[in-house]
Amino acid sequence: MTTIRRRVARTLALPVAAVLVLLAVVVAIEARGYARAASAARAVSHVLAVQDLVQELQTERGLAAGLLGGNAGFRAELAPARARVDERRTRLDRLVTGPLDALDGVRISTDAATISRASAFGFYTARINDLSRIDTDLDGAGDTELRRGASALRALGDAKEAIAQERAFLNGVFSAGGFRKGEFLQFVTMRSAKDAALATFTRYATPEQRASADYVFGTGAGQVARHFEDLALASGDGRDLQVNPQSWWSAHTTVLDDLLRLEQHVGSVISVRAETLRDQATRRMIGLGVIVLLCVAGAIWLAVAASRSIARPLASLAARADELSQSQLPSAVRQVAAGAEVDAPDFEPPVGATREVQAVAAAFDRVQRTAYALATEQAQLRRGTTDSLADLGRRHQNLLRRQLGLITRLEREEADPAGLADLFELDHLATRMRRNAESLLVLVGATGPRPGFEPVPVEDVVRAAVAEVEEYRRVTLRRIDEVRLAGTAASAVAHLLAELIENGLAFSSPEVDVELQGRLVGDRYLIAVVDQGIGMTGADLDEANRRLRGEGDFLTAPARYLGHYVVGRLARDLGAEVVLTPSPVTGVTARVVLPAALIVAEPALPPITVEYLPAPAPAPAALPQQRPAPMAEGDVARTPNGLPRRPPRAPRVTRLHAAPGPADLSPDETRSRLTAFRSGVARGARSEEPQT
Structure with a gap:
């Protein structure tokens, strides 16, 4: 050049x-x-x-x-x-x-x-x-x-x-x-x-x-x-x-x-x-x-002076344009996007510039003002879009809360097992719909601070994530190291895992399961979601990992990648790391590394009061069934999914405080209780089957 x-x-x-x-x-x-x-x-x-x-x-x-x-x-x-x-x-x-x-x-x-x-x-x-x-050459x-x-x-x-x-x-x-x-x-x-x-x-x-x-x-x-x-x-x-x-x-x-x-x-x-x-x-x-020498020096000086008279103002113009495009204009657009009233930054030509350079500066000023107008318009449109999406998400969330409260009341009043099974399926659909609404709020950054809860076992978080996907019967839990996660992060981790699990199920054959494993590695916790699906090319993996790092804009991306952006936003909020890598044979493995800040040490258990409730009725056939091949590790009996097996007896309810009424339960508490109830019903149904 x-x-x-x-x-x-x-x-x-x-x-x-x-x-x-x-x-x-x-x-x-x-x-x-x-x-x-x-x-x-x-x-x-x-x-x-x-x-x-x-x-x-x-x-x-x-x-x-x-x-x-x-x-x-x-x-x-x-x-x-x-x-x-x-x-x-x-x-x-x-x-x-x-x-x-x-x-x-x-x-x-x-x-x-x-x-x-x-x-x-x-x-x-x-x-x-x-x-x-003698010739002395004087004549010449x-x-x-x-x-x-x-x-x-x-x-x-x-x-x-x-x-x-x-x-x-x-x-x-x-x-x-x-x-x-x-x-x-x-x-x-x-x-x-x-x-x-x-x-x-x-x-x-x-x-x-x-x-x-x-x-x-x-x-x-x-x-x-x-x-x-x-x-x-x-x-x-x-x-x-x-x-x-x-x-x-x-x-x-x-x-x-x-x-x-x-x-x-x-x-x-x-x-x-x-x-x-x-x-x-x-x-x-x-x-x-x-x-x-003077001519050569003059020519060089003229060349240098001519080039400087053009190059220096242009270089100053370029530097000013870079500063405007990289700092001032984006800052002004961000302020406009935040709702502030900011005028377009001024673009002054370099001092001592020629008329041609001043004309270029004036043209660039017009270009940047047009770009600023378009950018602010897009920022306002984006703000309006995100506000609309946030409002829509909150509306869906409120409706779903009311719907889940209604379903919970109906489940308490329903005595017919078939009707209860239908209510459970309806509850499952509503739960998935609520996750979609939460995903929308996550994308627009309107989730807000999460309420504080007691630390939650990681296996409960994994179960909650599995319960929020449609084909939860195709999910196999392998070894899950027992740790407790901070209560404020439990629902976000469950949401993140649910998105990855659903993505793995969507790109796997119907007869192939998606496996989950959890390992405590040093002071961090690793969760692997392994599918045996169609896999991804190297370029696609790089692009997907870029989205999982929170890079890019979901508004300009295809709709099929919204789950990646949701996972990326959740991982950024949690301080976690999510990376997609090829599976050993085929498919893709999603590696989720939770930081040490989310892992809570096991506290000493205080004295508790145990109240045994009557065993519930057998679960309907529509509920998730565990695979019959149990696994044993050491002296502890485990379920086919690799979780510790509880003894086949009536569910145990532990109350540290007085049980709150239905009106006092938050949506997350209601969801947790429904999940626990559904799991108890499933265990009760399995307890009546012959053990192998």
Whole structure:
């Protein structure tokens, strides 16, 4: 079963996922820009380091050219220049391992003068070109300013290389005293490459960088270098050049040093730009990350808030409805059923609920008011029904009392045995009718407190129960342990047993008896009503035991189960337990467990006065007959039903007080006396039969 939160989460899942994907793409783009900026910063550092190495190689190349040109004065400067080259080479070992592999051999050949000036110049120039062509990926930078700075830096490096070549080349020319064949053309080519590189630098450089370059070439050293260049250009016809190579070298070296500083400045500008781009990319990524987190957190918060705004009022509404349906409404209905005037409980919507939830609350309020109206109407109808049933039961009870009183008077006046037998049968029917009236009062809870009597032997209670069923001749009494029950509970126990016995007889074959047994188990008394009838299924037994526990409503149950509800109400009032279980072979056994509170200890018997009355006339044939198979247990003779057999003599009447007149007898006393009288007549009839 889905919930509101899950549905809200599903609703927000797609847009949140789309936002996250877009933000992820933007973050990826920014991350790539950050990587490019960081790579550009590293590339600038590498370029500047390579240019430092190139600067020192250019110096070593010029000194080597001058030395090979015949100027031995450059030998002293060559060793420090080589040391600086080696130092910078060590710093960039991973980048320059290949280009400078043969440098040591050229140096040895230079010192031994076994290599020509042109060959040495060509070697150094080739190595410098290789270093200048190392790919640092500055051209792939995404920023325009960064790309322009990289182009300006590269053009400046090319111009510086052309100037360094010119310095080295003319250093050799000046040391040799003039151009040799083909060397003037090389010089012009170097001059043209320098001018082209400077033009490229001017196109990409910033105004400040162009001003710095102009300043470098306008210094004294720059002017001296330009003067020597003009002298070299003027000697293209092969004339001798009388120029001090040391002055040329010093002037051009100063210019190259200034250009190196300018190159480092341009590189630092590029590096600062790259760092700026990297910082910007970092801030953007952090900002985007914060935005992503805020979006996710916002989506979660919106989902939770939306679900809570719906779920909480609904949960409060459900809790309020449960409280109303389980507590307030049943309580109000019970009060109405008891006769009180109670209004329907109010149902207020949750605080802060939306209009939709308020509409649901209003609809539920209408539903509960309708339910309350129907429930109160049903409660009033039920109360009216139970009152009517109670009144009807009391009317029947009063009529039956009068009828039983009339029958008792007629029995006293009747001398004919046949007429007396008919009166006994009529008395039996009236007794059963009175039990039905009492059952009706039990069902509606109108029995009222029972009058107190002396404790009654349990066998008398069992006999009274058997006497109240129609087919009492099919009831067999087995062993009944002798105990005394509280007088206030005797009639209720007899009523309960009569219902169970009649139920067992109704569902048994006519030729099969229902057996009764009674056992004292600990401080409780167990009575078992065993039939051998059609039996019940497990589900039917469970449902029947539920009714015997007092659960359910007899007004809504089928009429055939009214006996179960009567037994359940009686058992609840007595504190007894009634359970139906399958019989050993077939049928059902009703187990009635009477609590210890209903069992009375045997008191010491006071002295009594015994008066023997004349033996009554023989009983008519219609009276209940006991089965002829007596049972003996110990030294006490017992009847076929298992009860102690009294000696065959005239009935004994024990009076502790003066015998009350007929008008003083209550219905229960009248019933008890009739039962005792009928039992005495039956014993008298059996005493005349031969004993086996």
